[in-house]
Amino acid sequence: AKTASEINKPNGIALIKPGEADKFLESLPIGKFFGVGKVSEKRMIALGINNGSELKNADLEKLIKHFGKAGRFYYDIVRGIDNRPVTPYRERKSYGREITLDEDILDLDLIHSILREIAEELEAAYKRKCLKGRTITLKVKYFDFQLCTRSTTVDDPADSADVIMEEILRLLKYTEAGNKKIRLLGISLSNFENEDDQCRERQLLLQF
Template sequence: MSHAAPIQRKIIHIDMDAFYASVEQRDFPELRGKPLVVGGSPEGRGGVVATASYEARKFGIHSAMPSKTAQRLCPEVIFVHPRFDVYKAVSRSLHEIFHRYTDIIEPLSLDEAYLDVTEDKLGIGYAMDIAREIKKAVREELNLTASAGVSISKFVAKIASDLDKPDGLTFIGPSRIEAFMEGLAVEKFHGVGKVTAARMKAMGIYKGADLKTYQEADLVRLFGKVGRFYYNIVRGIDNRPVTPYRETKSVSVEDTYQEDLTTKEAMLEEFLLLTAKLQARLKRNGLKGRTLTLKFKFHDFTIITRSRSVDGFIEDEPMIQMLTRQILDKTDLTEKKVRLLGIGVSNFNMPNADEDRENGAGGPIQLKLF
């Protein structure tokens, strides 16, 4: 008895180009062609960059960078406050365009989404043609540009969308995927951060081809559960479906440090930098939660989390900072070397309950990144 071959999916990853900054330059002609940062301010305590225009990126400015650093790199950079209501309205228009072609849409943020166009509504047939039409509609109707990646899996489509920014369109077909992954630098693998990339390079793993020489069991032993993902993805195996709806359980940000943090003062300083970015993500997604969680990963890769819930909602940056100080004061970090910090808000709809939690190695909090 013969079995039909599985349907090969047609996946498009759409990523708007410098979204917030591009909307500001679209709406205010005097900002066009100038180095622009949305979010943060070099005044007072400052903040962090939410989005930088391509003109600003030429100076090395990027998202999550402290505003004071951005100004130091480019003294003439222009800072503007984010207009999240406008960005949300543009995002709704963007999704109206998507829905002309498919209803299987997985949003990752206001400006980024996966589309499964295997059965496209207009019967166009070719995913590249659909991507071209979407890009054209975005340009003509929204006066913005988007980059698109097209492939048979989410992982490869996402990488493809990054290859020719801005206004790019890249197709990586089934016959090219393994060779493409073999030639990809490890730091380009989504999910491989700076510290993991440095660790891989110290082991002689510079590209996918180097990663491919390791057995699955070895990668799991070296990197934990994510090692199984590395083993599969370097072989082009990614069967995750495009999921039209995902309930947001938490919103968080985290950072890994080149040098371990050993004092609470240093940790608090880093948490305050992360707070601004967390608040921006909450605001742009219209979310208010009741529980704040701090995450600590130590030098030996063990992880603990500490949480605090409040009556009402965690609504603003000062409140996040206050709770962060309270949690940090109560956390025993004696003789601990911290290599990663994370901060997140959850419990958006559930009843309030005060809590303190601790997870050992292998049990990190579920963090949803946008």
């Protein structure tokens, strides 16, 4: 429903009949799929996946290899499969984004660049969802699958990429980044401040 509502902005109304669903999904640009952000879109295109038809033809193992758990979600969503329960509003404990890299990396400049892309993607999501969090968490998985997480709590709730990156780069110094190859990078926010009624009402309208 969310994907369809994006097609006819600003009205947000699109009628897709059951018999038209497959054709609609196959013709959809890859960046229009729910859950495919700017970073994932670039990686999809690099893999030769530009639209729903090419995503549908992609092997499940290949998607999981390049996108982790999200690979299964992409594999299902292009087939119109989404078994998540529909809830008009639920309190979210944390919200984040992580990327499994095509190749293990060591270069700090590249690591910083990827983290910046994640932070910018999250900023857009946080503002769209009316989320501001006090706890910022960095997730790093090394080439040997050792997992490392570092967190910090800030006084003022954050939702901007600049604030997130300032803390993430500080946390990164307490990892082995630059000395040990990295396979996965992730950022998340938690410990959200209470939403005011106006923000919650706007969020519900956007979800519709």
